[in-house]
Amino acid sequence: MTQDWKQPRSTDHGTATHGSLAASLVVVLGICVSVAWPTRAVASQALAQKYACVACHQPTAKAVGPSWKDIGARYGEGKGTAAQLAASIKAGSSGKWGAMPMPAQAQIPDADLQSLAQWALDGAK
Ligand code: HEC
Numbered sequence: 001m002t003q004d005w006k007q008p009r010s011t012d013h014g015t016a017t018h019g020s021l022a023a024s025l026v027v028v029l030g031i032c033v034s035v036a037w038p039t040r041a042v043a044s045q046a047l048a049q050k051y052a053c054v055a056c057h058q059p060t061a062k063a064v065g066p067s068w069k070d071i072g073a074r075y076g077e078g079k080g081t082a083a084q085l086a087a088s089i090k091a092g093s094s095g096k097w098g099a100m101p102m103p104a105q106a107q108i109p110d111a112d113l114q115s116l117a118q119w120a121l122d123g124a125k
Contacts (some may be wrong), residue, residue: 044119047112051105061125066097069104085109085117 033044048054054063057071075085090113094101105113121125 021062038061041043044115047116048119048124051108051112053116056102064100065102068120068124070097071120076121076123080121082117082121085120086113089117091115 026097047065048057058067060067060069071085074080089102089105089109090108092102092104108116
């Protein structure tokens with residue numbers, strides 16, 4: 001009598017727990033992917049203009065600062081990380097490329113910095 005209702009209940013419970021755990025993992029992964037990818041490709045060129053990076057950085061020719069292409073060549077393909085580069089843009093940089101320092105860009109939100117850094121790592125493509 002007691003066993004009749006106890007057994008199916010505990011089985012149901014186990015299945016439900018597994019199902020919802022798997023479902024939440026899928027949701028978490030989905031959020032990570034959608035935050036990391038679409039923003040940067042679309043927005044980065046526009047961000048570089050919005051924050052006037054283009055006043056000092058050209059696609060392929062050295063201007064006041066190094067070209068996006070040179071930055072990509074130096075840090076891309078695993079030689080540097082976007083987080084590293086984002087920090088360098090935010091705090092400013094000096095002595096790595098030449099005599100001219102880059103002023104700190106502290107006004108830029110971290111998400112935008114991250115997009116710009118990843119974009120620069122990819123050679124601004
Ligand atoms: C006033 C001119 C100027 C502006 C504006 C400017 N940069 Fe720079 N940037 C430089 C110079 C000069 C350097 C080289 C600094 C050095 O030698 O360390 C540099 C270096 C960099 C580097 C390489 C940093 C490193 O650690 O090697 C990145 C990436 C970069 N800039 C991105 C940006 C982005 C993105 C923006 C816009 C948010 C921006 N810059 C705005 C002048 C500028």
